[in-house]
Amino acid sequence: MPGRSEPRSGREVWWAGHEGALLPDLEGEQVSEDVDPIGLLAGSSTVVAVGPLTNVAEAVDRPGRAIGALYLMGGNFSQEKVEHNIKCDVDAAAAVFASDLPITAIGIEQTQRIRLGGAVVAQIEQAGALGRLLAAEMRQFWKFSDQDSNVPHDPAAVLMLVEPDLFTFGAGLVEVDSDGFTRFTAAESGPHRIVTDFDPAEVARRIVARILAACEKQSG
Numbered sequence: 001m002p003g004r005s006e007p008r009s010g011r012e013v014w015w016a017g018h019e020g021a022l023l024p025d026l027e028g029e030q031v032s033e034d035v036d037p038i039g040l041l042a043g044s045s046t047v048v049a050v051g052p053l054t055n056v057a058e059a060v061d062r063p064g065r066a067i068g069a070l071y072l073m074g075g076n077f078s079q080e081k082v083e084h085n086i087k088c089d090v091d092a093a094a095a096v097f098a099s100d101l102p103i104t105a106i107g108i109e110q111t112q113r114i115r116l117g118g119a120v121v122a123q124i125e126q127a128g129a130l131g132r133l134l135a136a137e138m139r140q141f142w143k144f145s146d147q148d149s150n151v152p153h154d155p156a157a158v159l160m161l162v163e164p165d166l167f168t169f170g171a172g173l174v175e176v177d178s179d180g181f182t183r184f185t186a187a188e189s190g191p192h193r194i195v196t197d198f199d200p201a202e203v204a205r206r207i208v209a210r211i212l213a214a215c216e217k218q219s220g
Contacts, residue, residue: 003037003055007089013052014088016144022136042067048161049074050154052088057095067101073157075107075174075182077194082180083108094176097192104160105174106167106195107182111156113200117149120208127212128219134211155207160195163206168197 007013020026041047041059049056049072056072059065074085074093086093097103116138125135141150160167172190175183184194 004058007052007054008057008091008095009089011088011090014084016141018140018144022133022140024133038062045069046071046161048072048158050085050157052085053092053096054089057089057092060096060099060101070096070101070103071157071161072103072105073108073111073153075105075176075194076109077105077107077174077182077184078109080181081108083182086176086182087180090176090178090180093180093182094178097174097176097182100191102191103174104169104193104195106157106160108153110195110198111153112151113198114152114156114204114207115149115200116152116204116208120204123208124211124215127215130218131212131215134215152204152207155210156203159203159206159210166198166203166206167195169193170196 038055038058039062041055042062042065045066045068047056047059047067047070049070053072053074056070059067072085074083076083076086121135121138124131124138138150142148170184170186171188171193172184172186174192174194175185177183184192
């Protein structure tokens with residue numbers, strides 16, 4: 001079965017509408033009714049969240065949950081703006097950050113420092129069938145957003161888990177107010193960490209290198 005279909009906050013979740021449209025045989029994919037996705041999250045030692053936190057909030061509430069650490073892309077910790085993943089379900093985000101879960105977050109003010117442009121897409125496109133699909137997905141988003149580059153928000157969140165030495169973190173407490181603003185208060189003993197700095201060029205290089213390695217593995 002899929003995860004929760006409605007956010008806790010009752011807000012309509014925005015999406016572009018073209019997501020996944022280029023994936024082959026997507027209409028033939030089926031979701032098993034025998035799988036409890038919230039249970040899978042609750043039973044995972046490490047969770048990486050790169051979207052609204054509705055399902056994660058449900059997992060956090062599960063008795064006996066085994067989650068030991070949560071890494072997420074979400075929030076805005078330096079500008080007076082509400083970030084999309086938090087805005088989609090403010091109630092869920094507030095519940096997750098108010099839990100006792102150790103959380104490491106990278107906010108949009110940091111991910112927006114990374115840009116992948118035409119040269120990178122051309123390189124990825126040459127990396128077999130998966131590379132061609134990924135390049136087409138990126139160009140599709142460029143056309144939709146009227147841009148000539150895009151930000152790898154979610155890959156950056158995964159990278160801070162697998163290569164934390166690339167990032168500088170600040171410890172403290174994140175609170176989510178009723179409007180979805182994420183407020184960070186620095187404190188050495190705080191339960192949360194946010195990314196405060198990194199080398200954008202190096203992070204971009206590592207992301208692309210991992211994409212190309214995945215494409216090579218799939219082709220092999």
